[in-house]
Structure formats: C-alpha cells, structure tokens
Amino acid sequence: xxILRLLLLFLFFFSLSEASTPATLFLPITKDGATHQYVTRxxxxxxxxxxxxxxxxxxxxxxxxxxxxxxxxxYRSVRCRSIQCAAANAQRCGLCFSTPRPGCNNHTCGLxxxxxVTGTVTSGELAVDVIALPSxxxxxxxxxxxxxxxxxxxxxxPLLAHLASGVRGMAGFGRNRIGLPSQLAxxxxxxxxxxxxxxxxxxxxxxxxxxxxxxxVVSGIDLLETLQYTPVIVNPLLPDDYFIGVESIKxxxxxLSLNASLLxxxxxxxxxxxxxxTVVPYSTMxxxxxxxxxxxxxxxxxxxxxxxxxxSVGPFGVCFSSESVDITRTGPSVPTIDLVLQSExxxxxxxxxxxxxxxSEDVMCLGFLDGGPNARTSIVVGGFQLENNLVLLDxxxxxxxxxxxxLTRQMTCSDFNLRPIRRVSS
Numbered sequence: 001x002x003i004l005r006l007l008l009l010f011l012f013f014f015s016l017s018e019a020s021t022p023a024t025l026f027l028p029i030t031k032d033g034a035t036h037q038y039v040t041r042x043x044x045x046x047x048x049x050x051x052x053x054x055x056x057x058x059x060x061x062x063x064x065x066x067x068x069x070x071x072x073x074x075y076r077s078v079r080c081r082s083i084q085c086a087a088a089n090a091q092r093c094g095l096c097f098s099t100p101r102p103g104c105n106n107h108t109c110g111l112x113x114x115x116x117v118t119g120t121v122t123s124g125e126l127a128v129d130v131i132a133l134p135s136x137x138x139x140x141x142x143x144x145x146x147x148x149x150x151x152x153x154x155x156x157x158p159l160l161a162h163l164a165s166g167v168r169g170m171a172g173f174g175r176n177r178i179g180l181p182s183q184l185a186x187x188x189x190x191x192x193x194x195x196x197x198x199x200x201x202x203x204x205x206x207x208x209x210x211x212x213x214x215x216x217v218v219s220g221i222d223l224l225e226t227l228q229y230t231p232v233i234v235n236p237l238l239p240d241d242y243f244i245g246v247e248s249i250k251x252x253x254x255x256l257s258l259n260a261s262l263l264x265x266x267x268x269x270x271x272x273x274x275x276x277x278t279v280v281p282y283s284t285m286x287x288x289x290x291x292x293x294x295x296x297x298x299x300x301x302x303x304x305x306x307x308x309x310x311x312s313v314g315p316f317g318v319c320f321s322s323e324s325v326d327i328t329r330t331g332p333s334v335p336t337i338d339l340v341l342q343s344e345x346x347x348x349x350x351x352x353x354x355x356x357x358x359x360s361e362d363v364m365c366l367g368f369l370d371g372g373p374n375a376r377t378s379i380v381v382g383g384f385q386l387e388n389n390l391v392l393l394d395x396x397x398x399x400x401x402x403x404x405x406x407l408t409r410q411m412t413c414s415d416f417n418l419r420p421i422r423r424v425s426s
Contacts, residue, residue, distance in 0.1 A: 024136045024213060025145055025184060029055060029206035029413075031199050032164035036281040037117070038198055038383060039164050040171055040208065043132040043144075044152075045072030051168045055208070056116050057196070057278040058241040059172025061088070062180055063113035063124060066103030066154035068168075077105040078126040078151070085109040088126050088151055088178045102127065103154030113155040115170065116279050118162050124153040136209075147187040151178045174240030175395055182395070184210045192395040195224075197406075197413035198278070200353070200387040206413035215390065217415040223390050226409075227401035228348075230341040232393065237270025238377075242393055244400055246274040246379060249293065250338040250347070252300045256292050262378040272378050274339070276391070276400075280382035282315075282357070284371030289378060294318045297366055300335040307334070316357065316365035325356070325364060330407045332356040332364060339381075349404045354385045388412050 027040045038055045044064070049072070051064055064070065078084040080093035090109035098104055102125075109126035131150045135142035155169065163170070173180050173194065185192040190211040199206035209215055214222040233243040246263055249256045265273035285293060298318055301307040308324040326333040331353025339348040357367040367384050371377075390413075392401035406412055 024209050024211040024215075025133050025188065025190075026136050026207050026209045026416075027133055029196075029199060029208060031202050031206075033202045035117075035162070035164045036383065037164045038206070038278055039167060042171065044150075045070070045129050046074035047072075048130070048132050052164075052166055053169050053171040054117070054163050054167050055173070055196075055278050056170045057173050057276055058238075059116060059170050059179070060114070060174045060176055060240050061111070061172045061178045062150075062152040062169065063111075063155045063159075063172070064152060064169035065157050065160055066101075066125070066127075067157040070102040070154070072102070072129055074130045074148070075102050076128050077102075077108040078128060080107050080109055082109070084126065084128065084149075084151055089176070090126055094123070094125060103156070111153040113153045113159060113170075115159050115161065115163065120159060120161070122156060122159050124155040127152060127154055145188065147184070150183060150187075172240075173393075175242075176240055179240065181210060181393075185395075193393065193397075194395075195390055195392040195401075196278075196386070197390045197416065198383060198387045199413050204412065204414040206387075207416045215392075215416070217411055219411075219415070221409075223403060223406075224392070224401075227390070227392055227403055228346055229399050229401045230346060230348075232395075232398045232400050233265065233273065234398070235265050235270050235273060235275070236267055238275075241275045241277075241377075242400065243273045243275045244339075245342060246339045247342065248340040249289075250336075250340060251293070251296045252304060252335040253338075254296070254300070255340075256296055258289055258292060262286055262289060271376050274379040274381065275377050276386065277380045278383050278386070280380050281384060282367045282369050283382040283385045284369045284375065284380045286371055286375040286378040287373040290317075290368065290370045293368065294366065297335055297337070305334060310363055313359045313363055313365055315369055316359070316367065317370060319359070319363050319365040322358070322360075322362050322364050328352070329410065330405060348402055350385055351405055351408070353405055353407055354387060354389070357384065 030039050040055050042051050044051050092110040094108050094110040096104035111124050113124040114121045128149045132146045135145045181194045195209045197206045213224045215224050216222045308321040330351045334352045337350040356364045358364045388406045390403040
C-alpha cells in the first residue's frame with residue numbers, strides 16, 4: 001500500500017507539467033517600502049491573472065484570498081481522502097454552509113494557512129489551479145511555463161491583515177511536499193533547489209530562481225560558481241524553516257564569548273539555533289546574545305572607526321552619527337560581522353550595506369534587534385541582512401550556498417535583469 005501511494009503521488013506531481021522542461025524558472029521580487037516585505041508575482045487561474053504575494057521563506061504552501069473575487073474556470077477544490085490530500089498532509093474534511101464558490105465547498109480537504117507576519121492561522125480549502133511563471137536559459141529569458149493542478153490553499157480576506165498593500169496572499173517556500181519549490185521541481189523535473197536574491201530598495205528588482213541554474217548576471221558570470229556552502233539543519237519542531245549551524249560570531253575578526261548552547265537546536269523543544277527569515281525585516285537575537293553583540297560592535301566602531309554614538313532610534317538599540325561614518329562601495333565603513341559556520345574557513349560576512357540602516361539624514365543604526373530573553377530561535381537572519389546576497393537553498397541535498405554581499409563584486413540583485421519573452425495577459 002505504501003509503495004502504491006508513493007507511485008500515485010509521483011504520477012500526480014508528474015502530471016503538473018505541460019511544457020518541455022525549461023532550464024530555470026524565475027520570479028521577480030520587489031521590496032514594499034511601507035512594510036519592508038518582499039513581494040513576488042505569480043500568474044494563476046483561467047484566464048491567467050496576476051497574484052502579488054508576500055514571499056515567505058518558511059511558509060508551508062501558497063495561499064491566496066479567495067473571498068475577494070477569485071474567478072477561474074480551472075479552479076477545482078480537492079476532495080477529502082484524495083491523493084492530493086495525502087500530498088498536502090491535510091488532516092480534516094470541510095463543509096460549506098453557503099453557496100459553493102472558490103474557498104467554500106463541501107467534503108473538501110482543509111488546511112491551516114498562516115499569516116506569518118502576524119502569526120494568525122485560519123482554516124482554508126485545499127484547491128488546484130493553473131499557475132504560470134517565466135523561464136530562463138542562463139541570462140536569456142525563455143517562454144512562459146505553465147503547470148496544471150498546482151496545489152494551494154484558499155483563505156479568507158482578513159488573513160491579509162498587515163501584509164503589503166495590494167497583495168493577494170503569501171508564497172510559501174517551505175521544505176514540505178506542497179511548498180512552492182517542491183511542486184515546481186516535481187512539475188518540471190528539477191532538483192529541489194532554488195536561489196533568492198532580495199532587492200535592497202523599492203527602485204530595483206530582485207529575483208528567485210527555481211531549478212539547477214546557471215544563475216547568470218548580465219555580464220555573463222554564473223554566480224553559482226562563486227558560492228560557499230554550509231549544511232541546512234532540520235529543526236524537528238519547525239521542519240519548514242531553513243536553519244544553519246552558526247558556531248560563533250566575530251566582529252572585526254574578534255570572536256564573541258557567547259553561550260554555545262543557544263547556538264544549537266534543542267531537538268525536544270525546537271528552541272535555539274539560527275534560521276533565515278524573509279518576513280522578519282531585520283535580524284533578531286536572543287537578549288543575551290544581542291547584549292554581547294551590540295557592546296562588541298559599539299566598542300569596535302568607536303575604537304577602530306572613530307564612529308560617534310548617538311541616542312537610539314527605535315526599534316534599533318545602537319545608533320551613530322552619519323557624519324562619523326565613511327561610505328564605500330560596499331556601504332558604510334563599519335566593523336565587519338562574520339557568522340562562522342562549520343569551520344573557521346567558512347563564514348558569512350555581513351558588511352556595512354547589510355548591517356547599518358539609515359534612519360535619518362544624520363543618524364544610522366545597527367540593523368539588528370533584541371529578540372527577547374525567551375526567543376524561540378536564538379538568531380533569525382532577517383531580510384535586510386539578506387539583501388543583495390545570492391542565497392541558494394538545495395532542499396534535496398540539505399545545503400545552503402551563499403555569496404555574501406554582491407556589492408563586493410560590484411553587482412546587485414538587479415543585475416540578473418531577466419524579463420519574459422512574452423507577457424502573460426492579465
């Protein structure tokens with residue numbers, strides 16, 4: 001029976017693909033200035049309609065608001081105890097007590113879509129529909145690729161609270177079977193890997209790639225060849241999150257004296273460790289780590305860089321006079337921050353562009369926040385620290401590749417500059 005179920009699941013996912021296998025799929029990413037959220041756009045339904053979605057690296061699946069006029073002739077709710085229910089690990093069967101419509105049908109699989117910005121969870125219907133996104137061949141754009149029977153969840157309109165204006169839901173990139181990367185990998189015969197490059201401003205685009213690459217910028221360089229790698233660690237209680245093994249932190253080359261137990265994951269409680277999070281605007285640290293980290297940064301900034309400390313500007317705890325900070329091509333000239341990984345030779349360097357936030361004309365602040373003394377995860381590497389970094393998540397091989405700041409190579413995420421050959425009509 002187990003073998004039969006695996007075969008049926010394989011046949012189901014294989015049937016998603018309509019077109020011949022493209023080299024790579026991609027989606028553009030924009031930064032919302034009001035919320036600091038990262039927004040991508042998927043085309044969905046029949047006729048194909050643009051759906052702006054907040055990108056959620058640890059989200060379980062794609063969910064959209066179906067209450068506000070979701071209209072598609074190819075929409076199908078998923079029946080209870082079906083193959084698709086098994087793929088989604090759906091645990092309940094739903095009923096609808098009003099006129100049937102997308103998001104409200106009888107005897108359908110139920111999921112629990114979550115707004116991870118607010119932590120709100122609600123009930124939603126599991127459904128399938130068509131999605132489409134552009135493809136690429138190296139730095140050259142390809143045709144639009146279409147997948148049928150893509151699994152997602154409907155959700156009620158209130159779940160959009162505190163998301164960027166105009167979005168229709170969230171795109172979950174989690175490690176499970178119905179996360180966006182896993183479904184696209186199955187549909188188009190890719191390895192389960194994707195790469196994200198977040199933009200640093202509202203005026204430029206970033207990109208997320210699905211597939212094996214290459215990830216080529218307009219100058220012809222394949223950035224896949226420049227990455228360092230570290231294992232992705234599975235937190236048994238947060239299986240959709242992407243954790244990495246930070247062994248220590250250095251500021252200007254000096255190792256901080258931290259509680260090592262906070263840097264590892266407690267397998268029974270799921271606490272501790274370091275993860276990546278795109279819905280967190282700025283990196284957070286457990287209070288004791290934050291106190292040591294900020295004190296060391298301030299000491300190095302004043303002693304070695306002659307920076308002038310000024311009053312804090314919320315939510316940041318450590319701020320400096322902009323006049324005392326030199327600007328270079330990699331951002332403000334400030335102490336470097338190294339997240340040391342599996343060895344002293346493998347480290348993720350955070351330079352000024354990803355550590356300092358310009359809060360006013362006269363003040364810039366260290367862009368890390370106190371996560372509290374009871375933080376479930378000791379360190380969350382937030383969106384600001386990920387901007388203009390190419391991050392490859394190889395789900396199948398459980399490893400993460402990272403470039404550190406592309407500014408050191410005189411590049412940004414907008415240098416991929418990919419556009420589809422033909423636009424999908426809205």
